[in-house]
Amino acid sequence: MTQAHTDEALLLRAIELAQLAREHGNHPFGSLLADNAGRILLEAENTVVTGRDVTGHAELNLVRAASMELGAEALAGATLFTSTEPCAMCAGAIYWSGIGRVVYAFGADQLTELVQDISDEPTLQLSCREVFARGERAIEVSGPHLTDRATAVHEGFWG
Secondary structure, rough: OOOHHHHHHHHHHHHHHHHHHHHOOOOOOEEEEOOOOOOEEEEEEEOOOOOOOOOOOOHHHHHHHHHHHHHHHHHHHOOOEEEEEEHHHHHHHHHHOOOOOEEEOOOOOHHHHHHHHOOOOOOOOOHHHHHHHHHOOOOOEEEEOHHHHHHHOOOOOOO
């Protein structure tokens, strides 16, 4: 199986996690961490609403769990797959965790457009690439991918 095929399958799972988060009463975001062979190590959903914690983003929940369960070497070789591009807060956490690669489906700019068009939710317009570019170690970023599938999980949510 090629890396592109593996990445697509793992992104589809992250989108499924976003749908599950929505079904569980949270914002539609999901993330997972995979090793360099494409094996899923951990998964996380957004828990902002049910956890009553504004920092309960899927990526941050994942980084917290990964930091407690995995060592620095495992994190450095891992890829974080996420249904939507990490926000500035989550990008900072990803950077500090030592995770080496991020692959996302729905772009932050696309989410900002969608949210601004249909709700009063505030946004922070700063891409994860911009956050990572300010750091002293490189993090590979790939995305957006599968935007039609990733968009579908947001349809009707923000209005």
